Amino acid sequence: MARAKSRDLPDLAHLAVEGAEFAVRVTPGAARNAVVERDGVLRITVTAAPENGKANTAVTQLLARALGVAPSALTLLRGETSREKLFRYGVEALRRRR
Secondary structure, eight states: OOOOOGGGSOOOGGGOOTTOEEEEEEETTOSSOEEEEETTEEEEEOSSOSSTTHHHHHHHHHHHHHHTSOGGGEEEEEOTTSSEEEEEEOHHHHHHHO
C-alpha cells in the first residue's frame, strides 16, 4: 500500500473521542489513497485490492492516520466485505485484544 502523505489527509483529530463511531464509504483499487469528509460522511479511497483483507487493513491505517490515533485503537464493527463500514474508536478496543 502506498502511503498517503500526511499533508494530503484531513485533520480529523477532533473526531477522535472515546467510543466514537465512524461510518465510512470505501472505494478499493483506486488510483490513490485519500480521505474526504463531505456532509458528515467519510469517504476513503485506497489503492489496495479488496482481497484477503488488504483493503480493510489499508482503510484502517489511513483512517487512523487522519484521526491521529493508533490503528489498533480502531475496531471494524460492521462491513468486513462491504463498501459501507462502521469503525469504533476507543482504548477499550486495545484492552479486548489482549
